[in-house]
Amino acid sequence: MSKLQLEVVTPDTKVVSEAVDYVSCPGIEGEFGVLPQHVSMLSGLKIGALRYDNDGKHQYVFVSGGFADVNNGVMSVLAESAEIAQDIDTARAQAAKARAEQRLSERGEKVDVVRAEAALQRAVVRIQLAQLR
């Protein structure tokens, strides 16, 4: 059976470059799965967990939004930051969560609520993923 080439790229590094059997993505309009020989598509992603299966093994990757492009059997995921579950720095995520919560609770004039919420969500997803590994 043919495989799907998955590439997860961030500005600083290539996180994943592997031939896989199945990818599940946190799309803007909901989770979607991609199998090999998927029709060409482009979808926005939201903050969440990307899962790919290879030979029956699950692997989780954190993605902070971005988009996924499927074309000619290659799936490219472009995200501003992405980490394989094993590489998540739990302590840092906890700190980020506390910081975001504090900022949200202040609700002052200067607090950028949208950004703080996004930061909180990133931290929460990271912590969840770190527990899955």
Add this chain to the structure above:
Amino acid sequence: MPSLKDVKMKIVGVGKTKQITKAMNMVASAKLRGAQNRIERFRPYAAKYRQVLAELASKVEGNCHPLLTEHEEKKVCVIVLTTSDRGLCGSFNGNLIAAALKLAKQKTADGMTVKFICAGKKGRDTVSKSQYEVILGYGDRMGRVDFPLANTVAQEVIHGYETLAIDEAYLVYGEFVSMGQQPPRTLQLLPLQAPENSGEEEANAGPRCEYLYEPNEEKLLAELLPSYVKVQIYRGMLDTACSEHAARMAAMDNATRNCNEMVRMLTLLYNKTRQAAITSDLIDIVGGAEALNG
């Protein structure tokens, strides 16, 4: 004629300077390799981004996004100037600042108020002494440029553009062409010019079939365009960082060579002085002996 001791000390001094410039050259070359690696790693991201965005832009008709539309009244122009944090890299920073100030002058002549966002100490310090306002200044960050930095700068610019506080934005950076060439470049950030697919890319992409878009094209484009500003700023920063090291390497190489030349000249002078001293001593002795012989 300087004394022998003076010349000797000067030779030692120049020798020490040479050691420093040589060390700086080597440090710069090591850092350059790091910076080049980062550009290499960023390239696939940028290339893919460009490709996808060009594809999308060709599908969406008209100027539907606020970042693509030109403002009718142009009052405020923001220049994002990236320079290095440290000097001793030849005319690199000078060239960048000159390019930025030239642009600023031109925009002022067009009746716009020019404001600066500076990444890198050198640019920030120079611009803040000029008549232009510095909205944001980042010092000591160019050594470890990261995406969040580009992100903050981009967000500031985008926010300003969307709230009509900014009508035009430019990026000035040092493009890394080769080891010997790092010309300053000016790039229009906003209003965005949608990237166009070059013919070459089109040919490599293979047969194009219909794409599925989720959500629709317009929404995706709206999602992706702001990030494209970040990508461009980040690229500019990486390029500047890389160019800085290349420029410093060249400058230090020159300095080392000049030191060698100076040591050679000083050694010559040293020998001449020594010989002159011996000659005058000899004249004294011979003169004394003649006087004794009477």
